[in-house]
Amino acid sequence: MTDWRSELQAKSIHLIPGVGPERAARLAEMGIHDVFDLLFYFPFRYETTIDKWNHDGTPEVDAVFVVDGEVTVRMRGRKSTVSTWVKSGEERAKALFFNQPYLRHQLQKGAQLRLKGKYDENSQTILVSRYEMIKKELTSPTIIPVYHANAYFGQLTLRKIIQESVHLFLSELGEDIPSSLRDRFRLVTLQKAVHDMHFPGDREALRQARRRLVFEEFLRFQLEVQGFRKHREKFRQPSLSIDQLTAHAKAFLKTLPFSLTQGQRAALSDMLADIASELPMHRLLHGEVGAGKTLVVFAAAAALTKMGYQTAMMVPTSVLAWQHAESAKKWLEPLGIRVGFISGLLTAQERSQLFSEIRRGTMDVIIGTQVLTREDLAIPHLRLIVIDEQHRFGVVARKLLRLKGEAADVLQMTATPIPRTYALTIYGDVAVSALHELPPGRIPVKTNLLDPGDEAKAIRFVRHELARGKQAFVIAPRIDPPEQDEDIDFSAKTLFTRLEEEWAGFSLGLVHGNMPESERMRIMDDFARGEVKVLVATTIIEVGVNVPNANVILIYGGDRFGLATLHQLRGRVGRSQDQAYCVVIAKPETEYGRARLAAFLQSDDGFYLAEQDLRLRGPGEAFGERQSGIPVFQVGDVIRDMRAMQTARQVVQEWLNAEDFWLLPEYAPLRQVVTQLDDWHADA
Numbered sequence: 001m002t003d004w005r006s007e008l009q010a011k012s013i014h015l016i017p018g019v020g021p022e023r024a025a026r027l028a029e030m031g032i033h034d035v036f037d038l039l040f041y042f043p044f045r046y047e048t049t050i051d052k053w054n055h056d057g058t059p060e061v062d063a064v065f066v067v068d069g070e071v072t073v074r075m076r077g078r079k080s081t082v083s084t085w086v087k088s089g090e091e092r093a094k095a096l097f098f099n100q101p102y103l104r105h106q107l108q109k110g111a112q113l114r115l116k117g118k119y120d121e122n123s124q125t126i127l128v129s130r131y132e133m134i135k136k137e138l139t140s141p142t143i144i145p146v147y148h149a150n151a152y153f154g155q156l157t158l159r160k161i162i163q164e165s166v167h168l169f170l171s172e173l174g175e176d177i178p179s180s181l182r183d184r185f186r187l188v189t190l191q192k193a194v195h196d197m198h199f200p201g202d203r204e205a206l207r208q209a210r211r212r213l214v215f216e217e218f219l220r221f222q223l224e225v226q227g228f229r230k231h232r233e234k235f236r237q238p239s240l241s242i243d244q245l246t247a248h249a250k251a252f253l254k255t256l257p258f259s260l261t262q263g264q265r266a267a268l269s270d271m272l273a274d275i276a277s278e279l280p281m282h283r284l285l286h287g288e289v290g291a292g293k294t295l296v297v298f299a300a301a302a303a304l305t306k307m308g309y310q311t312a313m314m315v316p317t318s319v320l321a322w323q324h325a326e327s328a329k330k331w332l333e334p335l336g337i338r339v340g341f342i343s344g345l346l347t348a349q350e351r352s353q354l355f356s357e358i359r360r361g362t363m364d365v366i367i368g369t370q371v372l373t374r375e376d377l378a379i380p381h382l383r384l385i386v387i388d389e390q391h392r393f394g395v396v397a398r399k400l401l402r403l404k405g406e407a408a409d410v411l412q413m414t415a416t417p418i419p420r421t422y423a424l425t426i427y428g429d430v431a432v433s434a435l436h437e438l439p440p441g442r443i444p445v446k447t448n449l450l451d452p453g454d455e456a457k458a459i460r461f462v463r464h465e466l467a468r469g470k471q472a473f474v475i476a477p478r479i480d481p482p483e484q485d486e487d488i489d490f491s492a493k494t495l496f497t498r499l500e501e502e503w504a505g506f507s508l509g510l511v512h513g514n515m516p517e518s519e520r521m522r523i524m525d526d527f528a529r530g531e532v533k534v535l536v537a538t539t540i541i542e543v544g545v546n547v548p549n550a551n552v553i554l555i556y557g558g559d560r561f562g563l564a565t566l567h568q569l570r571g572r573v574g575r576s577q578d579q580a581y582c583v584v585i586a587k588p589e590t591e592y593g594r595a596r597l598a599a600f601l602q603s604d605d606g607f608y609l610a611e612q613d614l615r616l617r618g619p620g621e622a623f624g625e626r627q628s629g630i631p632v633f634q635v636g637d638v639i640r641d642m643r644a645m646q647t648a649r650q651v652v653q654e655w656l657n658a659e660d661f662w663l664l665p666e667y668a669p670l671r672q673v674v675t676q677l678d679d680w681h682a683d684a
Helices: 003-009 021-029 035-039 155-172 179-185 190-198 203-232 242-254 262-276 293-306 318-335 348-360 395-402 420-427 452-467 492-502 517-528 563-570 591-602 606-617 642-656 659-663 665-675
Strands: 045-050 064-071 076-078 081-088 091-098 112-120 125-133 143-146 282-287 310-314 339-342 365-368 382-388 409-414 431-435 446-450 471-475 508-511 534-537 550-556 581-585
Touching: 003 035, 003 155, 035 155, 091 112, 125 155, 155 190, 190 203, 203 642, 203 665, 242 262, 242 293, 242 318, 262 282, 262 293, 262 409, 262 431, 282 293, 293 310, 293 318, 293 365, 293 382, 293 409, 318 339, 318 365, 318 517, 339 348, 420 642, 446 452, 446 591, 452 471, 452 492, 452 550, 452 581, 492 508, 492 534, 508 517, 517 534, 550 563, 563 581, 563 591, 563 606, 581 591, 591 606, 642 659, 642 665, 659 665
Parallel strands: 045 064, 091 125, 282 409, 282 431, 310 365, 310 382, 339 365, 382 409, 446 581, 471 534, 471 550, 508 534, 550 581
Antiparallel strands: 045 143, 064 081, 064 112, 076 081, 081 091, 112 125
């Protein structure tokens, strides 16, 4: 890490005017702990103001827009609906506010407002979805940054705090990209990029700022990926007999009541060949939902156990780790292979006893969450490290796990099918195994789309399946009801309350990310054992949850999810030989939303859907909602910005093979990314 970064991280957030202990605590809840965090806390989208309703005098019907205006009459209204007239330039319109009667006393004549909403041309009315009070003396930007915030901060307050940090500390930002590279690709400086991300003068300034930050982010990622490959080539491990490994794996497979698919056999064969080599394995295993990736891992772990080695599998959530551990115990413990489950839910005594068994080498397969990275956990005979959904872990967590086995074989897994060119670009030159086939006997899930007005049909259908003894998932796009009124409330808490009445007589459970982990685990266990018949959840159950008796998944607000997430959610059902159903309740309002759902309804092939996701998302627009990629980056999106990732990969390949990169001072800040790998045993 370069000096300027360390210095900014050492500066207290209390140095910002207006940030006292209370605000500092609230900012910390958002992951902002110091000045560096604040400077690099970028907007997730932008809005544009208009000075007229549109070019002709009125905006397009139903167009969502932002306008700055002045209240021209005192707020009026009764009960939950209040209204006022606002003026912007020479134009006037009536602003309607719902369920905010207190505004009658707050918004007086002359108040300056920034309104967001929908405009009805016939009635000259703005249906306000959000508003801000603005000061007359402030110059209103035409491009307005919108930040992720908590309930404590309004956008205007957060924007003011960030504005102060930029004013005071922007000049202290250093420059890590050599001037020769900036000139080659016409990149703006880091100081200008950070300034324009927060306060862009126009669209082009924002585009260039984002372009610079994305490229540097990808450049650092590729330095880790490809630098790691060079670093790993230094290590050697005892070679193993491929014949013995294969024989032990086959002995395990003979105990299964089914046969592996051709893809599973090929992936296992490739893994065993890598494990037998003295060069540490570095492989990515990805593929279709339900294709049996973990079973391939268990076969390799069984073979290694018989040869005296241990396996560690790190999983992003306790729910998923518990599911994997239960499956491992089912298949491995009858063979005398001991399986340990580690999570933050263990008591100190339970953890101490389990760690002791692992240190003594009497625990063969260890499955757990990030607790596996604890310094007091030693795994003396570790040969295979499996990182499930590796993009969900921070770099430090992956590095700490590597310290457990200096030359251990590493398998990264993801349940998201990845197009080959995409996988090679993101994961470097890592060996890739893909599982396309589903186990025999699986019946394709029937998928249907319903308008929210037809929800009663879905409710009746689920009730019928519950009466047959089946179970169901209900997926919500958010946890809490929206702060502003929306036509439909698809929050998990609201759906849980409402569906308890609809499905009276059947037990429902609710799980989401804001609940204590122990409570989530208890409810998931009850659902897995059939005591809970319907699980209402957010996408926290997107990956890995396996309940074969659940044959229906009801997804509310399906247009708010990406294709990969929809595919993962559908994969929670169809895990038995019974017909399974996926019902999506949505009314997409954008062309992209309609195209995404059309692709989802058309196919259940995860690889096809991954390709469609790439095609549909394309280059994207800086002024739209930021789409998430795999892995997750702060600014860049590896689908929208694939060309930048490919360019960064090419640049790093040139650097690592050139003397200048290893010798010249101008490369020192970025060279440090690679040289630190020697100390950290970093993961890609």
